[in-house]
Amino acid sequence: MGQITLNQVTKSFGDVEVIPPLDLQINDGEFVVFVGPSGCGKSTLLRLIAGLEDVSSGEIAIDGTDATHVQPARRGLAMVFQSYALYPHMSVRKNIAFPLKMAKMDKAEQDRRVANAAKVLNLTDYLDRRPGQLSGGQRQRVAIGRAIVREPAAFLFDEPLSNLDAALRVNMRLEISELHQTLKTTMIYVTHDQVEAMTMADKIVVLQAGRIEQVGSPLELYNAPRNKFVAGFIGSPKMNFIDGADAAQFGAHTIGIRPEHITLSTTEGLWQGRVGVAEHLGSDTFLYVHVNGLDPLTVRVSGEVGVRHGDTVFLSPDPAKLHRFDAQGLRQS
Amino acid sequence: MATQHSRAAARLMMAPAVVLLLGWMLVPLIMTLTFSFKKYLPLKGGDLGWVGFENYIRFFTASAFWPSVLSTLILVGGVLAITVVLGVLLALLLDQPFWGQGIVRILVIAPFFVMPTVSALVWKNMFMDPVNGLFAHLFKAFGAQPYDWLSQSPLLSIIVIVAWQWLPFATLILLTAIQSLDSEQLEAAEMDGAPVLARFGYIVLPHLARAITVVILIQTIFLLSIFAEIFVTTQGSFGTKTLTYLIYQRVLESQNVGLGSAGGIFAVILANIVAIFLMRIVGKNLDA
Numbered sequence: 053m054g055q056i057t058l059n060q061v062t063k064s065f066g067d068v069e070v071i072p073p074l075d076l077q078i079n080d081g082e083f084v085v086f087v088g089p090s091g092c093g094k095s096t097l098l099r100l101i102a103g104l105e106d107v108s109s110g111e112i113a114i115d116g117t118d119a120t121h122v123q124p125a126r127r128g129l130a131m132v133f134q135s136y137a138l139y140p141h142m143s144v145r146k147n148i149a150f151p152l153k154m155a156k157m158d159k160a161e162q163d164r165r166v167a168n169a170a171k172v173l174n175l176t177d178y179l180d181r182r183p184g185q186l187s188g189g190q191r192q193r194v195a196i197g198r199a200i201v202r203e204p205a206a207f208l209f210d211e212p213l214s215n216l217d218a219a220l221r222v223n224m225r226l227e228i229s230e231l232h233q234t235l236k237t238t239m240i241y242v243t244h245d246q247v248e249a250m251t252m253a254d255k256i257v258v259l260q261a262g263r264i265e266q267v268g269s270p271l272e273l274y275n276a277p278r279n280k281f282v283a284g285f286i287g288s289p290k291m292n293f294i295d296g297a298d299a300a301q302f303g304a305h306t307i308g309i310r311p312e313h314i315t316l317s318t319t320e321g322l323w324q325g326r327v328g329v330a331e332h333l334g335s336d337t338f339l340y341v342h343v344n345g346l347d348p349l350t351v352r353v354s355g356e357v358g359v360r361h362g363d364t365v366f367l368s369p370d371p372a373k374l375h376r377f378d379a380q381g382l383r384q385s
Numbered sequence: 386m387a388t389q390h391s392r393a394a395a396r397l398m399m400a401p402a403v404v405l406l407l408g409w410m411l412v413p414l415i416m417t418l419t420f421s422f423k424k425y426l427p428l429k430g431g432d433l434g435w436v437g438f439e440n441y442i443r444f445f446t447a448s449a450f451w452p453s454v455l456s457t458l459i460l461v462g463g464v465l466a467i468t469v470v471l472g473v474l475l476a477l478l479l480d481q482p483f484w485g486q487g488i489v490r491i492l493v494i495a496p497f498f499v500m501p502t503v504s505a506l507v508w509k510n511m512f513m514d515p516v517n518g519l520f521a522h523l524f525k526a527f528g529a530q531p532y533d534w535l536s537q538s539p540l541l542s543i544i545v546i547v548a549w550q551w552l553p554f555a556t557l558i559l560l561t562a563i564q565s566l567d568s569e570q571l572e573a574a575e576m577d578g579a580p581v582l583a584r585f586g587y588i589v590l591p592h593l594a595r596a597i598t599v600v601i602l603i604q605t606i607f608l609l610s611i612f613a614e615i616f617v618t619t620q621g622s623f624g625t626k627t628l629t630y631l632i633y634q635r636v637l638e639s640q641n642v643g644l645g646s647a648g649g650i651f652a653v654i655l656a657n658i659v660a661i662f663l664m665r666i667v668g669k670n671l672d673a
Contacts, residue, residue: 104572104576124572125575125579133572135567137570137573139588141594150574150587154583
């Protein structure tokens with residue numbers, strides 16, 4: 053079981069309110085991702101759930117029982133830290149077994165669980181090494197191993213992939229998703245990377261300045277962002293925003309159109325512009341097009357296109373995929 | 386950086402310092418070595434010629450030799466134990482955030498800046514004196530008989546004085562080591578269910594192991610040559626005669642330079658054995 057409920061939780065450091073009153077419901081077995089720009093309070097929120105910080109007011113319930121003032125160790129949650137926080141003087145085996153040793157579990161059961169975790173995480177050959185002798189990805193797996201042996205109600209991940217290189221990050225992302233499919237345990241994952249959020253989450257919580265901007269499945273957030281912030285944060289490359297007369301003609305204060313929902317033509321279209329930088333990724337091409345009176349628009353074209361720097365092109369948004377926002381930045385349905 | 390030219394230049398620039406240090410070390414060492422094989426009595430005819438190992442045999446078989454080795458060991462061991470244990474505790478305390486942290490940290494270092502002679506005299510006359518000392522007044526305030534520290538437990542008194550001087554050094558090194566501990570490790574241990582004492586035992590203490598070794602290494606080398614504190618307090622009486630003090634007595638009180646030099650060479654060898662032994666521990670720690 054791993055159902056976590058936050059009820060009017062707030063957190064202040066001195067006079068600074070980091071998290072204004074916040075409600076959140078996390079269901080058993082869900083993979084929830086907290087995402088937001090740095091300093092938005094997502095790590096603080098995770099630490100509040102873990103019990104590493106005290107809440108200023110409000111309550112946290114785990115599986116229906118109030119856990120607001122319960123010690124971190126007794127909440128039945130396991131955390132994977134950004135720096136992995138492995139114990140450098142202990143072997144991998146001892147690192148993984150540490151929570152079991154602290155729980156005074158008998159030796160045979162400890163060995164069984166460690167062996168099991170090592171098998172799941174491909175660490176069997178490294179059990180007698182020290183963390184210093186492992187690569188970044190292996191250390192990451194040890195940290196996860198230390199979390200899974202406890203068989204917690206929920207896993208908390210605090211930006212676990214940010215210290216890995218790009219290729220390894222994609223790998224570990226798959227491994228963590230795979231682990232979630234196998235264990236079916238609640239996972240709460242903090243990241244500032246919207247790609248991680250989109251690819252891994254069952255439910256994404258978008259945070260800004262401690263406030264929840266929107267909660268929803270990745271596609272809900274992509275297709276129906278509640279406001280300009282979410283629209284701009286989710287999706288890569290970023291959504292284009294257009295103000296003024298061009299927006300008014302669609303009956304909105306601001307319109308937003310994703311780069312992949314703009315059609316490029318060399319002959320006709322709504323906006324005429326000049327091609328700036330073109331990024332060729334092979335599968336896609338990102339064009340930065342300068343349109344008179346507007347900020348540069350990003351356009352995503354599948355495959356290769358025959359336009360070059362300085363060429364004149366015409367752009368038309370797909371009307372069905374256009375997002376209209378009012379003056380407050382809220383999306384008009 | 387490591388071109389042929391820059392390496393040659395670097396050697397040239399280091400040369401004066403190396404030559405000076407080498408001379409500073411080698412000249413006295415060779416002189417001591419020479420004297421240790423001679424009968425040399427400045428007041429009774431000076432250099433009386435080579436005597437082989439006679440000085441060494443006399444030094445080691447003297448009745449004062451083994452007691453002095455024992456007092457040296459007790460002094461060094463006692464000071465090390467006090468400074469390491471209290472140093473760890475003080476470092477833990479100073480690591481906590483509290484008001485006036487900066488000033489308190491400076492105050493903690495203060496004893497290290499006091500000259501050994503001065504601090505020993507202050508302790509002797511202002512704290513441990515059986516008539517005017519602070520401790521005597523304290524004992525009297527509680528109606529107890531004042532304790533004559535320096536004559537009733539002289540070695541302990543000297544250990545206390547020296548430990549007071551070296552505690553700041555240990556505290557400072559251990560404090561910086563504690564500050565370098567990743568706080569996420571402690572939080573991870575907390576999540577893993579380790580109570581405070583287990584966190585200290587499993588995380589903090591292993592993290593401090595290297596710093597503690599460094600403290601022990603450096604202090605041992607300096608503590609073996611403790612002299613001023615003994616000189617101004619007990620003058621080597623009441624079982625406080627350490628090896629260093631015994632050598633001093635041989636040379637200056639008995640005016641026997643040859644005998645003292647033999648003891649000096651023994652002390653040099655002893656200090657080097659300790660240094661090599663401890664260097665290996667530090668080296669092993671550095672590998673991990």
